[in-house]
Amino acid sequence: MKKILVTGGLGYIGSHTVVELQNSGYQVIIIDNLSNSSLDVLEGITNISKTPPAFERLDLRFKADVADFFKRNQDIEGIIHFAASKAVGESVVNPLLYYENNLNTLIFLLQECNAYGIENFIFSSSCTVYGEPDSLPITEDAPVKTATSPYGNTKQISEEILKDTCSISPLKAIALRYFNPIGAHETVEIGELPAGVPQNLVPFITQTAAGLRKELSVFGDDYPTEDGSCIRDYIHVVDLAKAHFIALQRLLSKHNETQFEVFNLGTGRGSSVLEVVNSFEKTTGEKLNYKIVARRPGDVVSVYADTKKANEVLGWKAEKTMEEALASAWKWEKKVRSIQ
Ligand code: NAD
Ligand code: UD1
Numbered sequence: 618m619k620k621i622l623v624t625g626g627l628g629y630i631g632s633h634t635v636v637e638l639q640n641s642g643y644q645v646i647i648i649d650n651l652s653n654s655s656l657d658v659l660e661g662i663t664n665i666s667k668t669p670p671a672f673e674r675l676d677l678r679f680k681a682d683v684a685d686f687f688k689r690n691q692d693i694e695g696i697i698h699f700a701a702s703k704a705v706g707e708s709v710v711n712p713l714l715y716y717e718n719n720l721n722t723l724i725f726l727l728q729e730c731n732a733y734g735i736e737n738f739i740f741s742s743s744c745t746v747y748g749e750p751d752s753l754p755i756t757e758d759a760p761v762k763t764a765t766s767p768y769g770n771t772k773q774i775s776e777e778i779l780k781d782t783c784s785i786s787p788l789k790a791i792a793l794r795y796f797n798p799i800g801a802h803e804t805v806e807i808g809e810l811p812a813g814v815p816q817n818l819v820p821f822i823t824q825t826a827a828g829l830r831k832e833l834s835v836f837g838d839d840y841p842t843e844d845g846s847c848i849r850d851y852i853h854v855v856d857l858a859k860a861h862f863i864a865l866q867r868l869l870s871k872h873n874e875t876q877f878e879v880f881n882l883g884t885g886r887g888s889s890v891l892e893v894v895n896s897f898e899k900t901t902g903e904k905l906n907y908k909i910v911a912r913r914p915g916d917v918v919s920v921y922a923d924t925k926k927a928n929e930v931l932g933w934k935a936e937k938t939m940e941e942a943l944a945s946a947w948k949w950e951k952k953v954r955s956i957q
């Protein structure tokens with residue numbers, strides 16, 4: 618059984634990916650410092666896949682601890698690196714935290730890859746690297762635009778670090794550029810648990826429907842789109858998780874075409890904020906309080922993926938609908954809040 622390190626494996630996307638890996642027969646070891654997750658997630662993963670993943674509570678910012686971990690785990694064949702700080706607004710207020718956490722952790726891991734000959738590396742990138750795109754849908758060849766936040770900048774720099782490392786070592790890396798992940802596992806054993814007031818749309822919707830928030834603010838209805846609200850590509854987190862498994866297989870079976878590859882992970886379908894709200898109401902039967910407010914600074918108008926490369930080269934396609942994702946997000950919220 619191949620042993621795979623999943624950093625940030627107790628987080629939102631990481632936990633869903635661990636389930637897919639374990640269900641496909643991989644042996645998983647998770648590193649997480651619990652800065653944005655909890656140990657309960659281990660139980661959720663175990664309940665779904667009937668196998669408790671190995672877990673080490675470790676902060677990847679501490680180089681000596683990272684080195685010690687690899688000394689004790691020399692049989693690791695691949696790494697999926699989720700661990701990072703991800704709140705865009707916080708990154709503007711505290712850029713050094715973001716540069717430290719998102720770049721040092723990557724560098725320390727890659728140094729250990731060099732030391733122990735680990736050649737297979739999957740990295741969590743973001744469609745934020747494209748900024749406001751020149752044309753839609755966005756292909757992987759679209760130019761990377763100057764980042765609008767330190768968070769976005771860390772993803773751009775991380776991709777550069779990976780590309781440079783691949784060019785001088787046996788390392789093979791795939792950067793997966795996620796569009797907007799939403800939803801929860803169908804068992805609702807795991808899901809998204811944002812700390813504090815959610816910044817992202819879907820957790821804000823479900824918390825509003827659950828009565829935790831008074832109303833959803835829709836940020837702008839005067840954009841040049843059909844209904845005036847912004848357009849995004851919302852992708853079910855389980856579809857996203859499956860793509861990691863497929864990308865890992867691609868590297869392990871040496872089917873990669875170049876040492877550093879990039880893939881968009883989205884559905885290819887753009888949905889406006891108001892469409893998401895309507896779809897949530899229709900799917901769940903819940904009435905949602907919302908009001909239109911001013912635009913949120915930094916928001917781009919419209920972003921959705923060209924999925925051709927992911928479909929044809931990676932051999933992966935998003936299968937679940939937005940309705941399924943919203944229904945699972947609501948089911949998860951109800952479970953977390955103990956709502957019948
Ligand atoms: P998350 O916060 O739920 O998961 C990240 C996990 O990493 C958390 O469990 C956290 O405790 C852990 N972690 C953070 N710093 C660490 C450190 N120094 N050492 C060890 N563990 C550490 O986030 P997520 O939504 O699952 O995102 C995973 C990755 O995907 C991140 O790199 C994020 O930037 C990227 N991404 C997320 C989205 C999204 O919308 N969720 C979109 C694009 C890209
Ligand atoms: C944001 C980040 C992106 C990051 C992603 C996941 C920016 C510019 N981009 O993407 O880098 O990868 O989160 O963490 O911050 N909306 C509302 N009301 C709300 C919340 C959101 O109307 O209360 C709208 C937003 O204006 C946007 C859409 O919903 O049009 C999606 O917002 P969000 O979930 O925050 O994701 P992004 O902004 O696409």
